[in-house]
Amino acid sequence: MHRFSSSTGRFQPHAFNGSGQSNARFSPLLDAAGGVVPTLYAAKLLEGALMETVLHDVPFPSQGHIHDLERDLQGDLHASHIDVIEDLQLIDLTKIGLQRMGLRVSELFETDADDYPRTRMWAQWLHTTVSQAQGLYWMSARQPECPAILLFADRMPEAALRQGHTPPRHLREPAVLSNLLTLLGRLGCGVASNR
Numbered sequence: 001m002h003r004f005s006s007s008t009g010r011f012q013p014h015a016f017n018g019s020g021q022s023n024a025r026f027s028p029l030l031d032a033a034g035g036v037v038p039t040l041y042a043a044k045l046l047e048g049a050l051m052e053t054v055l056h057d058v059p060f061p062s063q064g065h066i067h068d069l070e071r072d073l074q075g076d077l078h079a080s081h082i083d084v085i086e087d088l089q090l091i092d093l094t095k096i097g098l099q100r101m102g103l104r105v106s107e108l109f110e111t112d113a114d115d116y117p118r119t120r121m122w123a124q125w126l127h128t129t130v131s132q133a134q135g136l137y138w139m140s141a142r143q144p145e146c147p148a149i150l151l152f153a154d155r156m157p158e159a160a161l162r163q164g165h166t167p168p169r170h171l172r173e174p175a176v177l178s179n180l181l182t183l184l185g186r187l188g189c190g191v192a193s194n195r
Contacts, residue, residue, distance in 0.1 A: 026123035038153035048146025063188035081164025093138035
């Protein structure tokens with residue numbers, strides 16, 4: 001899931017974000033000199049991408065929550081497929097990888113946005129310490145059946161990623177919207193919409 005301007009072509013699915021304006025678990029990522037390392041978040045499944053973006057702030061518990069679907073559909077969020085052309089060296093932040101480091105999943109992935117400065121420090125330390133790493137790999141906190149990655153632009157070969165065979169699909173397109181509505185149903189959420 002990514003912002004995409006169909007009129008200008010800005011924000012292609014395989015474009016890295018180097019704005020430094022995000023407030024995410026692992027970005028903005030800073031290098032040892034304090035500069036922003038452009039990053040790209042991706043999930044293996046559409047459901048994981050939707051849970052990590054559009055449905056990121058659905059409350060816990062979610063039963064009975066009314067989700068503002070109309071607001072989502074008015075935005076410029078698109079679903080895209082990215083092809084990874086070569087094997088990547090990723091730091092394992094799955095439960096097993098974290099156990100190896102002496103960390104629990106809850107210490108990195110079961111925290112709220114007010115804890116993101118601390119989790120970003122972990123990402124910065126890993127980026128600086130593991131110089132061959134091209135990114136991070138974990139199981140989505142919001143869709144634990146789905147792997148997720150964060151890639152470091154400064155370690156990625158130019159041709160390592162490319163846009164998949166299908167163009168970006170807006171959130172309102174039937175296949176994407178159907179997945180979103182299914183997830184809302186699984187969460188027990190209602191939908192506020194003018195449709």
